Structures are given as C-alpha cells and as structure tokens.
Amino acid sequence: MKITKKAVLSLLLLGFAGTSLAGCSGTSDSPNESAAESNGGANPVTIKWYVTSGTSNQPTTKQILADYKAESGVTVALQVVPGDGEAIYKKIDVDLSAGGDVDLITIQNPIVHAKYATNDWLLPLNDIYKEEGYDYEAEFGKNLTKFNGDTVYTLPDGVVSWVVFYNKKIFDDANVPYPKGEWTWDEYIETAKKLTNASKGIYGSSMPDYDSILYLLAQQRGINGYKADGSSNYDDPAFKEALQWYGDLGNTLKIQPSWLEIKSKKIPYDTFMTGKYGMQFIGSWFSFAPQDLKSYPRDWKVGVTQIPIDPQGKNSIGSSGGIAVNKASKHPKEAADFVKWFAKNNYKYSGGMTAQVNLSDEEANKIFTDMASKYPASDGITSEELKAALLTPNLGIVPEKITGTIPTEYGNIILQEGELYLVGQKSLDDTINAIKTRADEAIKKQSTVN
Amino acid sequence: MSIPRQIDADLSIEKKDKRRRLSLDKQEARAAFVFVLPFFIGFVIFGLAPFFYALYISFMDFNSFKSLDSLKWTGLSNYKAIFHDSVALSSYFKSFYYTVIYVPLLTAAGFTAAVMLNKTFHWKAFSRSLFLMPYVANIVAISIVFTMLFDPFGGIVNTVLMKMGVENPPLWFAGSGTAILTTALVAVWANFPFQMIVYLAALQGVPSDLYEAAEIDGASRWQRLTRITLPLVSPTTFFLVITATIGSFQNFTIFNALTRGGPGIASRVSSLNIYEEAFSLNHYSYSAAQAIVLFVIILLISAIQWGGQKKWVHY
Numbered sequence: 001m002k003i004t005k006k007a008v009l010s011l012l013l014l015g016f017a018g019t020s021l022a023g024c025s026g027t028s029d030s031p032n033e034s035a036a037e038s039n040g041g042a043n044p045v046t047i048k049w050y051v052t053s054g055t056s057n058q059p060t061t062k063q064i065l066a067d068y069k070a071e072s073g074v075t076v077a078l079q080v081v082p083g084d085g086e087a088i089y090k091k092i093d094v095d096l097s098a099g100g101d102v103d104l105i106t107i108q109n110p111i112v113h114a115k116y117a118t119n120d121w122l123l124p125l126n127d128i129y130k131e132e133g134y135d136y137e138a139e140f141g142k143n144l145t146k147f148n149g150d151t152v153y154t155l156p157d158g159v160v161s162w163v164v165f166y167n168k169k170i171f172d173d174a175n176v177p178y179p180k181g182e183w184t185w186d187e188y189i190e191t192a193k194k195l196t197n198a199s200k201g202i203y204g205s206s207m208p209d210y211d212s213i214l215y216l217l218a219q220q221r222g223i224n225g226y227k228a229d230g231s232s233n234y235d236d237p238a239f240k241e242a243l244q245w246y247g248d249l250g251n252t253l254k255i256q257p258s259w260l261e262i263k264s265k266k267i268p269y270d271t272f273m274t275g276k277y278g279m280q281f282i283g284s285w286f287s288f289a290p291q292d293l294k295s296y297p298r299d300w301k302v303g304v305t306q307i308p309i310d311p312q313g314k315n316s317i318g319s320s321g322g323i324a325v326n327k328a329s330k331h332p333k334e335a336a337d338f339v340k341w342f343a344k345n346n347y348k349y350s351g352g353m354t355a356q357v358n359l360s361d362e363e364a365n366k367i368f369t370d371m372a373s374k375y376p377a378s379d380g381i382t383s384e385e386l387k388a389a390l391l392t393p394n395l396g397i398v399p400e401k402i403t404g405t406i407p408t409e410y411g412n413i414i415l416q417e418g419e420l421y422l423v424g425q426k427s428l429d430d431t432i433n434a435i436k437t438r439a440d441e442a443i444k445k446q447s448t449v450n
Numbered sequence: 451m452s453i454p455r456q457i458d459a460d461l462s463i464e465k466k467d468k469r470r471r472l473s474l475d476k477q478e479a480r481a482a483f484v485f486v487l488p489f490f491i492g493f494v495i496f497g498l499a500p501f502f503y504a505l506y507i508s509f510m511d512f513n514s515f516k517s518l519d520s521l522k523w524t525g526l527s528n529y530k531a532i533f534h535d536s537v538a539l540s541s542y543f544k545s546f547y548y549t550v551i552y553v554p555l556l557t558a559a560g561f562t563a564a565v566m567l568n569k570t571f572h573w574k575a576f577s578r579s580l581f582l583m584p585y586v587a588n589i590v591a592i593s594i595v596f597t598m599l600f601d602p603f604g605g606i607v608n609t610v611l612m613k614m615g616v617e618n619p620p621l622w623f624a625g626s627g628t629a630i631l632t633t634a635l636v637a638v639w640a641n642f643p644f645q646m647i648v649y650l651a652a653l654q655g656v657p658s659d660l661y662e663a664a665e666i667d668g669a670s671r672w673q674r675l676t677r678i679t680l681p682l683v684s685p686t687t688f689f690l691v692i693t694a695t696i697g698s699f700q701n702f703t704i705f706n707a708l709t710r711g712g713p714g715i716a717s718r719v720s721s722l723n724i725y726e727e728a729f730s731l732n733h734y735s736y737s738a739a740q741a742i743v744l745f746v747i748i749l750l751i752s753a754i755q756w757g758g759q760k761k762w763v764h765y
Contacts, residue, residue, distance in 0.1 A: 090729035090730070093515055093729070097518055097734075098518065099518070115515060115732075116515070119515040119516055120516075260602065260603075260621070260624055261603055263624060263713070264597070264601045264602050264603055264605075264623070265601060408730055408731055409730075409731055412726070412730065412731075416711075416712070419712060419713050420626060420713055420714040420716075423621070423624055423625075423713050425625070425626045425714075425716075426714070438536075438537070441534075441536070445534075445535065
C-alpha cells in the first residue's frame with residue numbers, strides 16, 4: 001500500500017515537473033510529420049520552420065507546405081512562435097542561443113536579416129547552391145542581399161515596394177481624380193486636404209507608425225544614418241526636415257490622425273480598411289487586406305498607385321525578406337532547397353511581387369496579371385497599374401530602414417524621442433539633439449558592453 | 451508482579467509511546483516534505499536557478515546574439531556601463547517615483563475601503579463582492595477600458611473636465627509628466643482589493659472592548675482610529691507596505707499594457723528597460739546586471755523598512 005502511495009506521489013510529481021517544462025517549449029504544428037516519419041523511411045526528412053501564429057493559420061501556408069511536399073517529398077513542419085510581427089524574434093533568439101535546431105528562420109526585414117547574419121547564426125548558402133549548379137545571381141540579381149562581400153544567407157521571397165492604396169469612393173465623393181503615375185509629396189498633401197472631411201470622420205491620409213516614417217524624406221533622398229566615422233548622422237538637416245514634415249501632416253495640416261491620436265486611440269495598422277481614409281501609404285505587403293473580402297468586407301473600391309517623391313530624392317523605398325537556414329540545422333541541403341523553392345514560388349500564394357529578375361516579359365506580365373486577379377474584380381485594378389505602382393521604373397530605390405551597427409536600437413531611439421516631438425512635449429531641435437546623442441551613446445555602448 | 455518489574459514495564463511502555471510519537475513525528479515531517487516538495491522544485495527551477503544564472507551572465511559578455519558556449523568573463527564591465535547609461539539610470543528613478551505614488555495610495559485605499567466595509571449595513575456581502583471585482587479583472591481588459599476613459603480625444607474623463615471649464619486637460623497616459631502618475635492610479639484601482647481583504651481580516655481581530663473602553667473615556671472617532679485601530683493593524687500595514695513596495699519595483703505588466711514606456715521613455719521604468727535591453731537589443735548580460743542592481747535596490751529598501759518597523763509597528 002505504502003509503495004503504491006509512493007509510486008502515485010512520484011508519478012504526480014514527475015507529471016508536475018514534466019508539464020511545467022513542456023509549457024516552456026513552442027508549438028509544433030505539423031499535420032504531416034507523423035505520416036512523413038512513418039512512411040517506411042522512403043523519405044523521412046522533416047525540416048522545421050519558425051513561423052508566427054498568424055502565418056500558421058493562413059490557408060496559403062498549408063497550401064505551400066502541401067505543394068512543396070508533393071514536389072520534393074520533404075515535410076516542412078511549422079514551429080509556431082506565439083505572437084506576430086517582430087515579437088517572435090524575442091523567443092527565437094532565446095531558443096537559438098540555447099541550441100535550438102529549427103532549420104528555417106523567417107527573415108521579415110533587413111534589420112532582422114542583419115542581426116542574424118552579422119551574429120553568425122545563419123548558414124551561408126553560396127556553396128550549397130554552387131554545388132548543385134544553381135545560379136542564384138542570375139535569378140535574383142540586384143535583389144540579393146549580401147554580407148561580407150559575397151555571402152548570401154537568404155534568397156528574397158518577394159520585393160516590398162511602398163505604394164499608396166486609395167479609396168475610390170472617397171475620391172469620387174470629393175470629386176478628386178484618382179492619382180496616377182509620378183507625383184510629389186506636395187501633390188499627395190493637396191489631394192489629402194481635398195479628401196479630408198472632419199464632419200464625416202474622414203481623413204485624406206493614413207501612414208503606419210513605423211520608425212522609418214519619421215525619417216522617410218531623408219531616406220528617399222538617400223541620406224545615410226551614419227557618418228563616415230561610424231557616429232550618428234542624425235544632425236544632418238534632412239532628418240530634422242523629415243521629422244517636422246511628418247509631424248505637420250497630423251498636427252498642423254490635419255490630413256491624417258496625429259501621433260497622439262494614433263497612440264491614444266491605439267489606431268491599428270489596417271485602419272484604412274474601415275473605409276474612413278482616402279489614402280494609405282504603406283508597403284505592398286498590405287495588398288493582402290484589400291484582397292481579403294472575408295476579413296475586410298467592404299462596399300467601396302480600392303485603387304493603387306506609386307509612392308510620391310520629394311524633388312530632392314526621386315527614390316522609391318523598399319525592402320525584401322525571405323527564409324534563412326539556421327547554422328545548426330541538421331538538414332542544411334533540404335532546408336536550402338526549401339528556401340530556393342519558397343523564393344521562387346511565394347508570390348503565387350501571397351499575391352505580392354517576385355524578386356526574380358530573369359523573367360521574360362511574358363512571365364513578368366503573367367505575374368502582374370495573376371497579382372491583379374487576386375483583387376476583387378469590382379476594384380478594377382489592372383496588371384499595368386500594379387506594374388507601374390510596384391516597379392516604378394521612373395524612380396531609383398533605396399532601403400526602407402536605417403540598419404548599420406545598431407539597427408534595432410537606432411529605430412527605437414528615433415521612435416522614443418521622435419514621439420515626444422510629435423505629441424508636442426519636446427522641441428524639434430531638442431529632439432534631433434537627443435536622437436543624435438542617444439544614438440552616439442548606443443554606438444559607444446555597443447563597443448563597451450560587447 | 452514485583453515493583454522493579456512494574457517499573458520496567460512502565461518504562462518500556464513509555465519508550466514505546468515515545469518511539470511511536472517519534473515515528474508519527476517522522477511521518478508528519480515526511481508528509482510535510484512531500485507537500486512542500488512541488489513548490490520547492492518549482493522554486494528551485496523557476497526562481498533560484500534563474501536568479502543565480504542571471505547573476506552569472508551579468509559578469510559575461512552575452513551582449514550580442516551569440517551562442518551560450520562562446521561567452522567570456524568580463525568582470526564588472528556591465529555594471530560600470532549602467533552608470534554611464536542615462537536611460538538605465540533614469541529608469542531606476544522612474545521606478546522609485548512610481549513606488550512613492552503607488553504604495554501610499556494603495557495602502558490608504560485598501561485601509562479606507564476595509565474600514566468602510568467593516569461596518570454593518572445592508573447589502574454588505576454584495577458590496578464586498580463589488581469591491582473585489584477590480585482584483586479579478588484581466589489586466590488587458592483594464593488597459594482597454596482605462597485607455598478609452600483617459601483618451602485625450604473624446605475620452606470620458608477629459609470630456610467631463612472640459613465641460614467643467616478645464617481648457618487644457620491632461621494628456622494622461624500620453625503626457626510625459628502624467629504617464630507614471632496615471633498608471634499608478636490605475637494600478638491602485640486594480641490592486642487595492644487585496645489590501646482591503648487583508649485589512650478586513652486584521653480589523654476583525656481588533657478586540658471590541660478596546661473601542662468600548664475608549665468610548666466610555668470619551669475618545670472621538672479620530673482618536674479611536676489613530677490610537678487603537680492603526681497601532682493594532684500596524685503589523686498588517688507593515689506586511690502590505692513591504693510586499694507592495696517590492697511588487698511596485700518589479701511591476702512590468704501594467705506599464706507594458708498601458709504605456710509601453712511612453713511617451714518617448716517618460717514611463718520606462720526599470721523592469722521595462724531590463725526587458726527591452728534583453729529581448730529587443732539582445733544585451734542579455736547588461737540586462738542581467740541591471741536586474742541585479744534592481745534586486746539590490748529592492749533589498750536595501752526592504753532592509754530599511756525592516757529596520758524602521760521598530761518605531762511604528764506594534765506586535
């Protein structure tokens with residue numbers, strides 16, 4: 001009897017410890033995993049991929065995994081990281097530091113890419129692809145991101161160009177012609193003024209609250225965030241002008257919600273889909289929203305056009321992401337193959353723009369035709385319109401964000417200090433000085449604490 | 451039976467009783483150990499081990515995103531860096547400022563509510579349940595409700611203030627001078643029921659004959675409160691103040707839900723700063739050093755409070 005009691009107690013304690021520890025791990029969502037591993041060893045390889053919970057729930061993700069499995073025989077299991085956006089990297093960092101061997105890491109933006117690449121967590125793909133005779137240079141060319149001269153850690157799964165989505169109903173109601181072709185920020189502002197109708201709660205413009213918006217004009221002009229000696233270049237007058245310009249849109253011109261309003265009301269990034277905004281300036285990744293009538297039902301039409309420019313900086317801004325292979329991956333070749341397949345095919349599922357540069361005109365046109373077909377037919381968005389908005393052959397292209405030695409911290413500092421100016425609690429000069437001083441401190445600290 | 455034999459038998463029974471008692475004591479001790487064991491295992495795994503690990507890595511160079519087996523000893527460099535980091539230093543002062551507002555208000559609110567609810571009136575049980583509601587409310591729900599209430603653009607609070615003639619009402623969570631104060635007020639609202647319950651238990655332990663004697667002697671209500679109630683519940687007050695102080699320095703959730711340290715870094719208290727350093731910037735060792743400094747600050751303040759109790763706590 002005593003022995004039974006002891007055994008039960010021990011089991012309970014073990015169970016307690018076991019469940020506690022199990023609670024610390026991520027969730028593996030792999031419907032095909034058991035099947036893959038029990039298929040008699042014909043192709044037992046299963047590779048794991050860190051994804052956000054949002055990505056894991058998208059029907060296209062399941063389709064991607066099924067199509068890749070059908071083509072390669074390799075199972076890709078999702079390692080779901082709770083949270084969305086960049087929040088997932090906090091958990092991924094801890095997992096990788098502790099020896100995590102999940103094969104594939106989603107690279108959402110250049111800051112994330114730089115962080116993992118410069119800290120030596122990613123597997124260089126050059127040799128694997130060269131060994132199999134795959135010419136990634138020919139396929140992705142100028143859209144490839146390289147480190148230390150020639151090292152490639154990911155292949156771009158698309159190109160995100162910043163564009164302007166617009167609400168045709170608001171334009172029609174205000175008797176304003178739809179924007180088309182090359183236009184300037186002055187024209188954008190004039191258009192937004194005509195669309196804004198405070199009595200109806202309509203704003204002419206909406207922009208996301210990213211750090212990069214606070215220095216948008218400087219970035220479009222190609223001003224570097226760092227000086228040649230490595231210190232912060234935020235005392236360049238272009239950054240001051242850019243911050244003031246952005247602040248005026250909400251605070252003075254009132255063509256879009258002020259920063260204070262965005263933060264106080266917690267206005268979400270997809271607020272354009274409420275139908276209360278004339279224009280939405282955002283990355284082309286946002287195209288999923290107007291394409292999704294189920295999640296965003298609407299009785300108004302959407303149009304899309306290219307990014308406005310400043311006369312001093314005729315540049316579009318853009319970025320690319322992709323999937324990289326964890327250096328500790330146990331299946332590097334299979335993982336690299338999925339990276340390649342995903343980079344080539346993702347646009348078919350996402351409705352975005354491919355980063356492939358070696359496509360014939362016919363192939364490129366087909367991509368834009370497919371892309372246009374993903375929008376509801378009632379929007380009347382044509383492949384030519386998308387091509388003009390996304391490719392912007394009349395403009396140069398510059399990176400969306402400042403990266404460099406303190407990529408994450410620089411963005412945080414700009415947001416934190418810039419916010420005080422935008423809500424009227426710090427002067428413009430003091431804000432710029434504070435950003436410069438704190439960025440320099442952070443650059444110095446980076447070398448001190450490392 | 452001879453007398454010596456009888457004595458021997460008595461001694462033997464006594465020994466047996468003693469042995470049985472010892473055996474019972476042992477069994478009880480074992481049972482107690484088994485009951486304590488789950489907590490102890492949890493404490494070691496999730497409390498003690500992480501603390502010593504944090505202490506260990508605070509002396510290492512784990513300030514970039516790297517593998518754990520490549521760490522190097524850096525001595526006190528992370529601790530020295532704190533004193534050159536204006537954001538880190540200000541975060542400690544902000545935590546202190548929050549504590550200075552939060553703890554007295556929380557204690558006063560809990561005590562006042564307990565005194566009110568200790569009286570006899572209709573719907574007493576129902577009223578107590580209502581008072582408890584903030585404590586069981588989810589912090590995310592609380593943050594949504596208070597964000598709407600204190601919204602500078604059409605929030606109820608500012609609408610009322612403007613109707614009362616206040617031309618420039620505060621920005622509350624969005625104001626650099628009001629963010630910590632407003633957060634502290636919300637935290638007091640959310641947490642005072644716990645203090646209230648503990649005070650209620652303490653008040654019910656105050657002998658009623660003391661009040662009767664004081665009343666006969668002509669003591670006023672205020673005198674009864676300050677001369678009888680407060681001294682007799684002072685051990686409870688001490689417990690609540692010390693736990694609230696420790697909790698307020700460690701408070702992360704409510705700031706993360708309400709202000710995220712903003713506007714700018716106006717409400718970036720030390721726990722938020724530690725989190726950001728570790729998980730946004732991958733400065734794990736530097737963040738651990740900041741956490742150890744915070745631990746020392748809390749320890750010192752607790753020690754001062756412990757030492758000062760002799761002057762005002764009556765056991």
